Amino acid sequence: MERKETENELVARISRKLAATAKSKALPVGLGDDAALWSPTAGYKTVLTCDWFLEGSHFLRGKHPADAVGWKCLARAVSDIAAMGGKPRCYLLSLALPAGLRAKWLSEFLNGLARASRALGCQLAGGDTTRNATVLITITVVGEVHLKHAILRSGAKPGDAIFVSGTLGQAELGLRQLRRRHGMARPSNAALRKHLYPEPRLALGQWLAEKRIATAMMDLSDGLSTDLSRLCGASGVGASIDANSLPLTSLAAARGARRLALHGGDDYELLFTVSKRNTARLPRAFGRLALTQIGEITREKNIVLETNGRVETLRPGAWDPFR
């Protein structure tokens, strides 16, 4: 039986792995004090968000590699900063671990987290550790956004065009493939890769904010039908979606791909609205990331799906942990 770590030892281990560069002007204290000190760049506001990542609900310890758990718990929280047009800067890690969890799991988890931390420019600033029968993770991300650039969910106006980045439904397809397989998942195709290692659309979000092109924005975490109804609710508007315009995954048959695009969660693409006169300023792709118009904001407060002239109400159909 391996010797159990004390809380001090665990914190020291996390610090060694993640906090090599933790002291900076923005973060003068580093780890190990009661709290972290943080200052945004002059002229910027602080953006704060937190996200659960629980064994059993958000990942399965027997199927999701620990490295992917480490990457994804930070990436999905950072996606909320991208959705405001902000830059992630640092994060707090709340981690609860089972007593008997093998050192290898923790080491691989910290590897994935460290890779995400470097790739997303977001360093560990503090946190809290405790014991629990299953792995519990909450990440709080601290970012910053220029005072006048933050894009909220509430700015969409009737007539605005509705856009999404990338392909929709691919992460949900990856999850389905993972569920059917035995043993630990490997990122063997684009769908599994997207499910295991999502990439928050930081550069696009910041560009849309700086250029003041988007009137409203959010990230797609619970699926288009659910998240669009939230954006419309916050803006007091409705929407009409053209089913034929949805950027579908090519890895599933057309009918299944459409359902995945409408209701599949975990894509972490950006959903945003653009006033008519600004749509011309928007390229068809941002780098290699497609930008697709999928519909229009309407004055009527319901959300409808139009398929070759047939119109039906689009109801939130994605996964809701409370249903």
Next chain:
Amino acid sequence: MERKETENELVARISRKLAATAKSKALPVGLGDDAALWSPTAGYKTVLTCDWFLEGSHFLRGKHPADAVGWKCLARAVSDIAAMGGKPRCYLLSLALPAGLRAKWLSEFLNGLARASRALGCQLAGGDTTRNATVLITITVVGEVHLKHAILRSGAKPGDAIFVSGTLGQAELGLRQLRRRHGMARPSNAALRKHLYPEPRLALGQWLAEKRIATAMMDLSDGLSTDLSRLCGASGVGASIDANSLPLTSLAAARGARRLALHGGDDYELLFTVSKRNTARLPRAFGRLALTQIGEITREKNIVLETNGRVETLRPGAWDPFR
């Protein structure tokens, strides 16, 4: 069977109860967007901390009133802000609830949280909700501290006097009483009150920071023996504690009270060090809160307890979830 709430409905319910005054200049977005926007007062740094509060580890649903769970989860996180000499300003609530949890529990929990929020001057800025078989809570508190006033754990120097606020061990005594009783605990004496409804020492922490009296400070969450060893470790010093000077609870016999004072957790009193020439500036009480010198910082890096001339090593003896 009661109808299950969707996540949107739960968030709306929390918002109604806690976020009546959520929009302000410091917090211009309020709840319901991807992330919260925050700006500290000019000339101040942001202080960030997070704390787990888990059913089974930190509270028992059959013994701790839901109202006390709501109060304490915020109060203990705010205590880390007090320990830096900061002012709490807002918080993020990460809440996971069992599917069948009665509406009454949630309502009482939110009542306690709302009371703490008002009493501590700390408003809800955002959060995340999900389902889990047991209640899981993480609170991230955002505070602010004047650029030059933050007090860290690392500033203690040999010769500094060691002080604590209030009485030590009282919360642990309350926990023991609660464990022996059947059914739901009531705050029927000072020990149970302190265990259920701890009060972070915000005014004292801010005063010590503003007057620049303390050289190092932290809050006592895991017990004096454990927390003092952390403060000494961060400062690269040791300490000598005079057993006869400890501010003991009068609700336990002397011998038991001393052990409670040395190792009992959850007091949320402040532990701080003061240079010799500044001890005269420190009153014997701050309002009605006693301030007691319990020993001295030493150059030797061990921590010793002196009892009527007998000297022994004081080892961390408090509750550690990792042991």
